[in-house]
Amino acid sequence: MSTLTSLARVHAVEAGRAQPITTVRHVHVSAKPLVCVPLVMAGEANAPLAAMVGSDRDAPRVLIVPQPRNPELRFGFAHSLAMVVLDRVASCAATTETYARSRGRNGQRAADAPQVWVPNRAGIEFLRLFGRSTRFRSPTGPYPVPVSVPALGKWLTFFAEHAENPGSSMLLAATDVLAQHWATGQSALEDGNLAALLSWIAPPTGSDGAFAALEAEDPLLYPPAGPATDTTFDREVLGPGIEEYDRAAGDAEQCRRARTRLETALRGQLEPTWHRMWQAIDQLRTLPPGNHVAGRWGQDKDDFTRFYSHVTAGGNPQPKRDSAVAAAKRLNRLERYLAGYEAQRAFDDPLVMAEYRLVGEAFVGEVIAAEPNRRVGAGNSAALRPLITVSTSDPVRLAVGDGPVSDQKRPRQHATIISVTETPDGREITLELAGGMGKGKTAPAGTVPPVGERVCFSTLVSEYHREGTFPALENTPWTHGGPPTAQRPSTDDDAKEDWS
Structure with a gap:
């Protein structure tokens, strides 16, 4: 937890209401999200x-498994869920758009991508395991399942993997997203309770966040947001309901009645969370999106389009385990995404940037001197290297020679610190600029901050991060298991795998 977030939590306790810790929304919110509780x-x-x-x-559509220990009923549930998820996938892929790629080229991709919302991180983990348990199943053989079941497994695995990508908005946990934008007066662990978190963000009229959050802990008034149910409900309602369904085996009418009673009871557990999910989405829509949100959603649409093409072409499901090279590439990709995402959030949001200013990794100040056409070198090889001097009162921990640092308004332009001079009001920092000024002998207007402009320099870099270098699969070193065997199609043994 950062210093400013801790301070916001103190203010939340004093005010009795959650405090905003961002000025903009850092996730995309779909016009037609798919909510799953x-x-x-x-x-x-x-x-x-x-x-x-x-x-x-x-x-909403309610899907139930009246006897969760029955594999046939489980796969019936998976088929019903697949009908909802795959319908949303198909509707997103049905319309395409042309978009600008690098170097003046255009590309085609889906005009939208599915966005799935679950109440909390445990909901994401459920979908991940559910995808793992279904993507290797086969519609033929000794354990046949509907053809929709393995298709659902591939897509749930795809969404769960992208939930790990910083900045991705295809699978979101409501508690995580809300806690990213508001600080409450309770612990981070308690923020995992959707009802308590929303009680702090939007307490009922005449109440405050602490009292409303305390009420939200009552499982009778606010059933748990899942995926686990309340133990009292399990003992007094769910257990007897499942036993009644088991006793009715062989009697169609009795089974129907028992199933109806179970569905009614489970609907009562689900509906409060369902309404709070939409309340959370509405709350987030009150914030304007950050400038980089659309670009990150465009990357999600690119990834969705590629995977949709893979699935429709009959591609294999994701492997159970990544090879050593694939795992290293994935880790490198996540690190690159995280670096870019953190920079974009800070550039979009002054409250986020304030965290970096507080620890001395960024500073805001006014340009008091500029030498925009300074060149370094001789003759035709001389390079344009303007100098600017910035006066700031921020606690800067950067030293002479540190860099690159970049200006928030000119993220593609890099600067190196030439000198730092202490003054009675703070410090004056001289920086040498490079890049982002074209190839001419003079800097075009606007590419060098003029005297009087307020600038924000930081160590954050939001531009493309180059991918690491990795060996080909066939060159995997023996220390990492050697070259992996080719991925084989699913077999009957995969279909016998435990549900978890």
Whole structure:
């Protein structure tokens, strides 16, 4: 937790209401999000119990498994969920758009991508495991399942993997996104409770965040947001309901009645969280999106389009485990995404940038001197290297020679610190600029900050981060297992794998 976030939590306690820690929204919010509130059965390995899912807040679909230990009913649930998810996938892929790529080229991609919302991180983990348990299943052989089940598994795995990508908005946990934008007067662990978190952000009239959050801990008034259910509900309602369904085996009418009673009980557990999910989405829509949000959503659409083409072409499901090279590439990609995402958030949001200013990794000041046409070298090889001097009162920890640092308004232009002079009001920092000024002998207007302009320099770099160098798969060193075997199609043994 950062210093400013800690301070915001103190203010939240004093004010009785969560405090904003951003000025803009750092995630994309779809016009038609797919909300999913899952429930699992306690004591069983990721056994689905029920889910409320849909894109219409007034007409959710309730899916239940009246006996979660029954594999046939589990796969019936998976098929029903697949119908909802795959329909949203197909509708997004049905319309394409032309977009500008690098070097003046254009490309084609899906005009939209699915966006799935779950209540919390545990909901993402449920979908990840559910995808792992279904993507290797086969519609033929000794354990046949509907053809939609392995397709669902591929897409859930795809969404869960992208949930790890910093800045991706295809699979989001409501508690994570809300806590990224508001600081409450409770602990980070307590922020994992969606009802308590929203109680701090938007307390009821006449109440405050602390009292409303305390009420939200009552499982009778606010059933848990899943995927685990309340133990009292399990003991007094769910357990007897499942036993009634088991006793009705062989009697169609009794089974229907038992299933209806279970669905009614489970709907009562799901509906409060369903409404809070839409409240969370509405709350986020009150914030304007950051400048880089659209670009990151464009990357999500690119990834969605590529994977859709892979699936429709009959591509294999994701492997159970990455090879050594694939794992290293994935780690490198996540590190690059994180570096770019942190920079973009800071450039979009002065409150986020304030964190870097506080620790001395960024400074804001006014340009008091500029030498825009300074050149270094002789003759035709002389390079344009302007100098500017910035007066700042920020606590700068950067020293002479440090760099590159970049200006928030000119992220493609890099600067190196030439001198730091202490003054009664702070310090004066002289920087040498490079890049972002074309190839001429003089700097075009606007490319060098003029005297009087307020600038913000930081160590953050939001431009493309070059991918690391990795060996080809066939050259995987023996210390990392040697070259991996080719991925084989799914077999009957995969279909026998445990549900978890």
